[in-house]
Amino acid sequence: xxxxxxxxxxxxxxxxxxxxxxxxxxxxxxxxxxxxxxxxxxxxxxxxxxxxxxxxxxxxxxxxxxxxxxxxxxxxxxxxxxxxxxxxxxxxxxxxxxxxxxxxxxxxxxxxxxxxxxxxxxxxxxxxxxxxxxxxxxxxxxxxxxxxxxxxxxxxxxxxxxxxxxxxxxxxxxxxxxxxxxxxxxxxxxxxxxxxxxxxxxxxxxxxxxxxxxxxxxxxxxxxxxxxxxxxxxxxxxxxxxxxxxxxxxxxxxxxxxxxxxxxxxxxxxxxxxxxxxxxxxxxxxxxxxxxxxxxxxxxxxxxxxxxxxxxxxxxxxxxxxxxxxxxxxxxxxxxxxxxxxxxxxxxxxxxxxxxxxxxxx
Numbered sequence: 001x002x003x004x005x006x007x008x009x010x011x012x013x014x015x016x017x018x019x020x021x022x023x024x025x026x027x028x029x030x031x032x033x034x035x036x037x038x039x040x041x042x043x044x045x046x047x048x049x050x051x052x053x054x055x056x057x058x059x060x061x062x063x064x065x066x067x068x069x070x071x072x073x074x075x076x077x078x079x080x081x082x083x084x085x086x087x088x089x090x091x092x093x094x095x096x097x098x099x100x101x102x103x104x105x106x107x108x109x110x111x112x113x114x115x116x117x118x119x120x121x122x123x124x125x126x127x128x129x130x131x132x133x134x135x136x137x138x139x140x141x142x143x144x145x146x147x148x149x150x151x152x153x154x155x156x157x158x159x160x161x162x163x164x165x166x167x168x169x170x171x172x173x174x175x176x177x178x179x180x181x182x183x184x185x186x187x188x189x190x191x192x193x194x195x196x197x198x199x200x201x202x203x204x205x206x207x208x209x210x211x212x213x214x215x216x217x218x219x220x221x222x223x224x225x226x227x228x229x230x231x232x233x234x235x236x237x238x239x240x241x242x243x244x245x246x247x248x249x250x251x252x253x254x255x256x257x258x259x260x261x262x263x264x265x266x267x268x269x270x271x272x273x274x275x276x277x278x279x280x281x282x283x284x285x286x287x288x289x290x291x292x293x294x295x296x297x298x299x300x301x302x303x304x305x306x307x308x309x310x311x312x313x314x315x316x317x318x319x320x321x322x323x324x325x326x327x328x329x330x331x332x333x334x335x336x337x338x339x340x341x342x343x344x345x346x347x348x349x350x351x352x353x354x355x356x357x358x359x360x361x362x
Contacts, residue, residue, distance in 0.1 A: 020097050024050055024057045025168045029176045029320060034290045035283075035307070039315035042306050044293060044323045045173070052093040052121075054325035055169075059193055060090030062164035063153045064098060073151055075099055081153035082106070082141040084134070084190070084250050085114030086325055091153060092121035103150065105140040107133065110249055111332045133243075134253035135236050142235065156191050156257035157234045165197025173198065173320065174205050183313070186212045186306045186321040188251045188298055192260025194322060199268035210270045214305045216246035217274035221256050222264065234258035247277025247334060250298045250324060279304040281335055288327060296330045299323035 017023055027049040036042040047055035067073040078101040081091055088104040095102040102123040106115060109130035118125050126144070128137040138156070145152035155161055173185070185202060187194050195213050202209045215222060224242035231237050236255035243254040256264075263269070277297065284300025287293040295303075299322075306321040313319070330336060343351065343359070351358060 020051050021061050021094055024061050026172060029173070030293065032287075032291055032293075032303075035286055035303075037310050037313075040310040040313050041316075041318045042303075042310055043318070043320045044287075044295075044299070044303065045169075045320060046293070046295075046323050048295065048323065048326035050090075052089050053329070054086040054090060055194060055322065056086040056190075056324075057090040057093065058164045058168055059087055059155060059161055059191070060094045062160045063091070063155065063158060064094050064100070066160040066163070067151060073100070077101075078103060078148065078150040079153055080105070080141050080145050080148075080150040081155060082134070082137040083155070084253070085110050085118075085329065086190075086250055087153075087155050088118045088123060088125070089114065089121065092118045092123040096122045103144060105137040105144070107137050109245075111330060113329060113331055117329075133239055135239050135255055138236060138255075154235075155193075156236075156253075156255075156259060158259070161191055161193035161259045162196035162200070162262070165194050166200045167197075169194060170198040170201030174201055177206070177318070177320070181316065181318040182206055182209045182320060183317045184210050184212055184306070184309055184319040186214065186302055186309065186319065188214045188248070188302050188322070188324070189260055190250050190253065190298075190324075191257045192263050195268050196259055196263035196266070199263065199266070203268075211268065212271045212273055212305060212309065213269040214273045214275050214302060215252050216248050216301075217276045218244045219246045219252050219254075220274050221252060222260075222272055223274060228256040228261065230258070248275075248280050248297050248301050249330070249333065250296070251301070273305045273308065275301045275304050277301070277334075283307065284327060284330075284335055287323075293323070294327040295323040296325045296327050297333065297335050298325065299327075300335075 027047050029043045029045050032042040050057035080103045082105045092102050104123050105126045107130050108127045115125045128140050199211055221240050221242050226241050229237040239254040280297040280301030283304045284295055302321045306319050
């Protein structure tokens, strides 16, 4: 832990960047100082340091640049994708920087600020009924792509998803923990790209690291053992029978993505741990108020699993968990339900302790 006794100095990165997309990746692993059990070391990989504030910035740049390399995308084309928000925000940033038009389909159950951010970045957001779940928004994107000849990003099926995590996220982790223990790597899943790609690197170079995957306790798709009905192209044909609505936005759509299924088939993880939405809210709040680390419900849920592991771990154990995005993406969600915009009674009392600048009626 930093003592704060030395003056902070910065000298710049020694380079300039040609585009916002050039700063994607290379996110820091940050030690948790107050919420970890004694003699157990928990680190978080803070993906909100990406320019559009989530891990899905990596996926977005991979999908677009790999498509460009294959000749599937060129100036003037339109990209379309189904998303719960973060992939759409990342794609909106990348498409804006590269000159593509973006159309997003998104169920209306996801936080309002997500659609606003995408629109701010120039995307068109087509809302679909929450009753039709993620499968509904997925089918809408497919129809729009087929009707208009648009490029469908296919985050749930494309090999470009796991590839970027193999080439960047996994490599960063190996470098950052070079010469150190790394006993556990903990992540949740949305598309499954993170666990699929990172596991390839850890299995090859850090086989001592145990990979822990998590999913919502009331929507245990993998834990149920039930298979997913698929279209011929690998996309979902229907909602998975084990899915139920859950609080952890960005995690676990109502189907098992093909990218995730590939990870399952490759034995990409060692343990599967369910976690509740309220636990995600609790630990996201704790991270913010006791560590100064602002993450979303998905990050809180991942940290909750890391904490479970840490409570039983031997002294010296090192755990790394993914924090997929920023808490600012959840202001209209249950994460901020108890965060007031007006002064509390305690805050009013503090204000009254001096005579100046009193709010009317306080």
